[in-house]
Amino acid sequence: MIYSVFLWRKGFRQDNRVNYFLLLLACAFHTTAMIKRGFSLQRCPVNNLYEATLFIAWTIVAAYLLIGAWARLRFLGAFASPVLFVMGVFALMPALDPPHGTRPEFVNGWASLHASLILLSFGAFGLGSVAALMYLSQEHDLKFHKLRAILSRLPPIQRLEKVTSGLVTAGLVLLTAGLSVYPLLPRPKNPPHAGGDPIIIWSCFVWLVYLLLLIMRWRGQGGRRFAWGTLGSFTFILLTFWGIFLLSPSHNS
């Protein structure tokens, strides 16, 4: 994260090998920790919000390490590092990792599928926000005639916009699929009314926000507004998901 700050100041001119290897090292530790936790639980370690957040972070860093093998795209680590850092801090919030009981929190296949799809959608939204951040950085430099707009290794803004749009679309599809599985999940003993569960209202709101963003983009209102929308939406998810999840009776019964 700290090294990324230097890269931002330098203007993403180099391959950022150091950053890549730092993230590779971090990923190796992260993978080891996940494997050990998985063995101790005897199942995939995505059983609570703490593990889910770390799984998203792991997905992002793994995707980056794969993409970063291509030297021209290695600079992406400078954008991924701050996102991963924020997610790491988020995961350490109190009460996200309660002691495991005799059974995991996701007890059947539908629950696992629901959680995985939702988490993957958040991963896609996260990567989309990274691309949006790159777009905003490059767009600002081009607007204000900064030399670093040309010198940086960032891709053209039109491509960044396309990538952001693609990731948001993928995220929305995954979120839709994840939410569609919800009715098939086992009900708690005293299920709250669907309208009374904050996480359902929150999920519908998030789904609607991303849908509106995409409609805006398809209607030709792309560019800066779309990038800010993508970044703002993911920030909203990061800032509110933790609280909403804890407030949800269906996810904490």
Add this chain to the structure above:
Amino acid sequence: MSILVIGLSHHSAPVTVRERFAFAEARIPATLQLLRDSGLASEGVILSTCNRVELYAVTSLPAKEAFPALKQFLVNCHDYRDPLTDELYLLVEPQSVEHLFKVACGLDSMVLGETEILGQLKQAYDLALQHRHSGARLNKAFQKAFNVAKHIRTETNIQRGSVSVGSVAVELAEKIFTTLNDRQVMVIGAGDTSEKTARALLSRGAHSIIVSNRSHDRAVELAAALGGRAVHFEDWAREFSKIDIVISSTSAPHYILDRVKLGPLMKLRRNRPLLLIDIAVPRDIDPEVNFLENVYLYNIDDLQAIADDYLKQRQEEISRCEQIIREKTRALLSPGPASFHSNRPAFGHE
């Protein structure tokens, strides 16, 4: 046996002297054969461009004997009778190898960091190689020079950026659009700089050019030269929905494009990015349009400032490049075979 360089360049000799020493490509193999037959050198490569003529030679003669003989050889080759003062420079190892590396990297070029010289150097080496005038030492030195040039290009900013207005415009376009292949360019006002800029965009794959000028005949003429089509000056706004890049250089005393006019046109274009290059003085495009979303406006001063920054940045990179070159030269000469090792002092300029 060591590598020596004798030659002249734009740093040391005016064009009137350089042109007298220039070698036609067809003549080079025979000249190298003559050099080797004379016993002055066992290997040789001749680099002859518009900015330099250099002879890279491997010789077993002591430098003090080799240089006057090589100089006389060059003078005889060209039947040059005028007196020479500081025009010819003479270098021995390690300076000769360092010089070769600098030439390959464009550090010794008139336009600092230019890459054309690397191609010319490769051609000169290939010619010598084909005719078996280069051997183990020059092969190794030239191959290393090409590697060093590649290393310098990737590790430093010496070759980054363009130092002309037209090339800067192309680079800007490449930072905005995913590809230039399907981009439509409009030239408003058929000036010389706008033509050069349009040509630079075409050379990078721009799809087509539309030319509009107050004198329609001139527009037709330029459109024909650029392989595009001409439209009447009153009609250029009608074509705007298809346009991605505008190069404007009319002599109009007022803005021909302002925010009020461009706003509705951007809606027609569904807000696709638009690059406006205003190289007219007085300016053709109101600077206010830059506040519109997806519009990127650059005037002649903006482009020139970027070109100047590039040049300044290249100059700042020189010491870094020289450091790399010194290290690479040391690595080539020190641990290698004894044949590459030489403690002879540099002669410097004659």
